[in-house]
Amino acid sequence: MNEEKYICRCEEVTEAEIRQAIQAGARSVIEIKRWTRAGMGICQGRSCRRLVERILAEELNLKPEEVEVSSFRPPVRPVSIQAMEIKEDLMDFGRLMVAMATPLKENLELDIQRAVALAKRLVGEGVDGLVLSGTTGESPTLSRQEKIDLIVEVKKAVKVPVIGNAGTNDTKASIQYALDAEAAGADGLLLVAPYYNKPDQGMLYDHFAAIANAVKIPSMLYNVPGRTAITIRPETIVKLSKDVPRICMVKDAAGVLDDTTVVIRDAAPGFKVYTGEDALTLPTLAIGGYGVVSVAGHVVAPIMKKMIEAHLAGKVAEAASLHVQLQAINRALFLQPNPVPVKMALKLLGFDVGPLRPPLKDASAEVTAALSKALADLGLMQ
Numbered sequence: 001m002n003e004e005k006y007i008c009r010c011e012e013v014t015e016a017e018i019r020q021a022i023q024a025g026a027r028s029v030i031e032i033k034r035w036t037r038a039g040m041g042i043c044q045g046r047s048c049r050r051l052v053e054r055i056l057a058e059e060l061n062l063k064p065e066e067v068e069v070s071s072f073r074p075p076v077r078p079v080s081i082q083a084m085e086i087k088e089d090l091m092d093f094g095r096l097m098v099a100m101a102t103p104l105k106e107n108l109e110l111d112i113q114r115a116v117a118l119a120k121r122l123v124g125e126g127v128d129g130l131v132l133s134g135t136t137g138e139s140p141t142l143s144r145q146e147k148i149d150l151i152v153e154v155k156k157a158v159k160v161p162v163i164g165n166a167g168t169n170d171t172k173a174s175i176q177y178a179l180d181a182e183a184a185g186a187d188g189l190l191l192v193a194p195y196y197n198k199p200d201q202g203m204l205y206d207h208f209a210a211i212a213n214a215v216k217i218p219s220m221l222y223n224v225p226g227r228t229a230i231t232i233r234p235e236t237i238v239k240l241s242k243d244v245p246r247i248c249m250v251k252d253a254a255g256v257l258d259d260t261t262v263v264i265r266d267a268a269p270g271f272k273v274y275t276g277e278d279a280l281t282l283p284t285l286a287i288g289g290y291g292v293v294s295v296a297g298h299v300v301a302p303i304m305k306k307m308i309e310a311h312l313a314g315k316v317a318e319a320a321s322l323h324v325q326l327q328a329i330n331r332a333l334f335l336q337p338n339p340v341p342v343k344m345a346l347k348l349l350g351f352d353v354g355p356l357r358p359p360l361k362d363a364s365a366e367v368t369a370a371l372s373k374a375l376a377d378l379g380l381m382q
Contacts, residue, residue: 008048010041022059028068093161094128095291095308099136101339103353110146116157125301129161136295136339139165141357151184167192171207175214188218195228201236212246220249234262241267251276251293264288279330282323285311296330299345328374335367345371
């Protein structure tokens with residue numbers, strides 16, 4: 001016996017220490033693990049478990065197969081060096097992001113020039129970052145090439161971070177869209193919960209981890225159960241934030257502030273929580289959220305920016321007053337399915353971004369009237 005020989009190199013446990021534990025009453029691998037920490041290192045016992053079992057058999061005069069073993073828990077999956085970079089080194093996407101509408105020509109073809117103009121308009125009004133080809137961008141009816149073209153041209157036109165939507169209900173396809181977005185120059189990805197096929201939480205974890213680990217740019221989870229019929233539970237978001245460093249943000253459009261609070265409290269350091277509900281921008285900031293991925297920012301970005309800055313400066317009454325002022329437009333923008341009202345709102349303000357692809361159609365007369373009144377009350381109508 002070499003009493004100074006290391007049996008567990010991860011925790012620097014010697015053969016003598018293990019034999020002493022057995023002599024003191026340890027009768028199984030798990031008891032030795034608790035006594036000496038042998039098997040609790042980075043390899044989780046893969047290197048030392050058999051040696052510990054052999055020493056137990058010798059000391060207790062047992063056959064090897066009679067030794068009570070512990071459960072074997074290997075690392076779940078390998079982690080790349082790039083994935084181990086700390087979140088604080090990732091890009092700051094800003095407090096006010098806009099999920100940008102996709103301009104279309106009258107023949108329903110993509111209008112790239114108008115998209116570039118819209119992006120410049122939004123940035124000029126104080127928007128910190130843009131999300132392309134999301135729900136507001138009519139992603140269900142955009143082709144793969146159209147999504148790539150939007151990223152390439154908008155990224156060339158503006159100096160703010162650009163997030164490309166890569167999420168679908170097909171993991172393999174989502175990985176391809178993620179690679180497309182990265183190659184096109186996107187600064188980050190939007191990953192919506194898979195819709196229609198309704199995977200459980202473990203399946204969601206694997207889906208998001210696979211996409212995020214396929215690229216080097218950050219990912220934003222998108223929790224929008226009203227559209228996907230499935231919720232990314234807070235515990236799943238928290239686990240992903242800790243296990244997959246590239247997943248460093250969430251767009252929370254579930255509207256459940258209690259769940260949002262859990263994520264803010266428990267997620268990995270540096271993980272940023274954005275609301276996807278314009279009406280919950282100030283409440284989300286008040287509980288520790290970081291910002292908003294907005295629809296209303298298409299038409300009221302300066303007011304939203306002022307509200308956010310007032311909150312951050314501790315001007316509670318001013319922020320609350322601006323929040324109240326925005327209530328009517330926030331409501332009007334969701335009287336019909338998004339992006340139907342926001343395209344009409346932009347048209348009312350003199351910045352027409354064209355029609356919608358079917359099955360979506362132009363806003364109804366009632367919604368148009370509500371939008372007109374809300375914009376006029378804010379002094380925005382000419």
